[in-house]
């Protein structure tokens with residue numbers, strides 16, 4: 001009897017070879033470890049040979065070489081089909097997260113591309129919020145990703161006993177790096193720099209108030225925070241408040257950051273984009289902003305700026321990082337320069353916009369702060385840190401509008417992690433959307449609000465702005481673990497103290513001098529987007545001098 005292989009036509013060998021190679025590529029390589037940084041190479045190594053094959057077949061159509069090319073094409077198709085089939089079958093039926101039966105949309109088992117499509121308008125915080133309503137506290141949002149909507153998640157992934165690491169998203173700056181693992185809180189002297197920028201902010205508002213014109217608060221808050229961060233990072237302000245306009249590079253940086261909205265769910269996408277089309281559109285903005293930041297850092301290190309003695313963030317980072325003379329110094333400096341501007345300015349600006357929005361919407365809270373300010377020195381951060389209502393308003397705003405709305409992914413290591421009673425298997429990405437968690441009714445004592453609220457559905461009570469939960473109504477805060485606007489533990493915000501001082505000094509100065517109200521056309525919430533960091537929509541306010 002003749003064997004199957006003897007009967008098979010020669011083409012079958014090529015089909016078999018392609019299929020076996022596809023399965024081997026998946027189970028031998030791709031299933032192990034991380035591949036997002038190799039995304040561009042994988043794309044090139046797969047697409048280029050295929051394109052060459054197509055071209056060659058078209059060119060040698062009727063010749064002797066045609067048959068060989070035909071067989072190679074068969075092998076390639078079989079390779080791709082078997083690779084894709086193997087990946088889909090494994091993820092859908094055999095992956096540990098499938099076996100653990102985490103709920104979620106069926107397509108999320110197979111790919112993250114659905115997520116990129118769902119967040120194409122950069123509204124990830126709302127997409128995840130809906131997922132929570134539909135699927136509960138643990139949702140499978142990707143082939144190896146779980147989104148957790150429990151307050152315990154922050155301590156589990158970033159607390160002292162956690163073995164989780166930052167997820168692959170954080171290779172965004174690759175090959176540049178940033179001191180994101182630094183654990184010491186910033187100790188550089190920044191108060192004088194913050195204060196002079198607060199004065200400049202006040203000058204801008206004063207000129208609008210004098211001419212009875214509304215102030216475009218969103219832009220101004222961004223000018224203020226970027227100018228301040230330029231000052232405290234490189235000893236060089238961007239002078240946007242003075243010039244009343246966006247600095248070209250900061251405008252570029254803002255455009256570049258918009259890339260993070262739709263691509264963050266699948267970080268390999270931006271690595272492919274960076275490699276294949278670095279000079280196109282928004283990607284070009286990204287690289288030019290990065291180059292500019294690196295240049296500022298180099299300038300600063302060459303002592304070109306005048307105010308070195310006060311000690312800026314660069315000085316601090318260099319001391320902490322011990323980077324000088326290190327082979328990787330160039331990459332660290334580029335990453336840190338970008339990071340210090342983005343990580344500092346963007347969340348602080350967004351938070352300041354939201355605080356002023358809340359105060360304009362609820363002016364009685366501004367008046368309570370005003371009465372506190374009567375007995376405090378508004379230029380002294382220590383005195384401001386004692387003001388109960390000022391701090392309650394800042395906290396409550398950050399609860400409702402956390403700057404990192406849905407970002408901050410972590411990855412479990414070989415031991416996995418247990419959150420509550422749920423075990424998350426090894427090598428799983430964990431998302432923990434602050435937007436949803438910090439609006440959860442779990443953090444409230446529902447009864448009080450239930451009777452005092454105009455909204456009678458307890459599910460929506462978390463949305464109410466009630467600063468008193470941080471001051472006189474502490475019982476309304478059921479679980480403080482849910483409130484982590486600056487992150488938790490060893491991965492938390494390096495600039496927390498600076499950020500809070502900036503907020504306190506700016507708000508105190510403005511509330512002390514002005515009463516302010518909303519003018520029509522505000523779209524803070526409606527146009528809010530999630531680009532790793534929150535970016536609120538437009539806010540214009542009318543400022544009037546207090547009498």
Ligand code: HEM
Pocket residue numbers: 179180181182183340343344345347348351402403404407408409484485486487490491492493494495496498499500
């Ligand atoms: C209201 C303003 C701010 C908020 C809400 C905020 C929030 C956060 C959060 C949530 C993280 C953790 C992010 C993650 O897990 O990936 C973080 C990290 C960080 N922030 Fe901030 N931030 C603010 C202002 C600032 C400022 C002003 C600076 C610099 C002066 C700064 C520097 C950093 C740095 C360097 C990290 C990385 C820390 C690490 O990974 O060890 N932030 N911030």
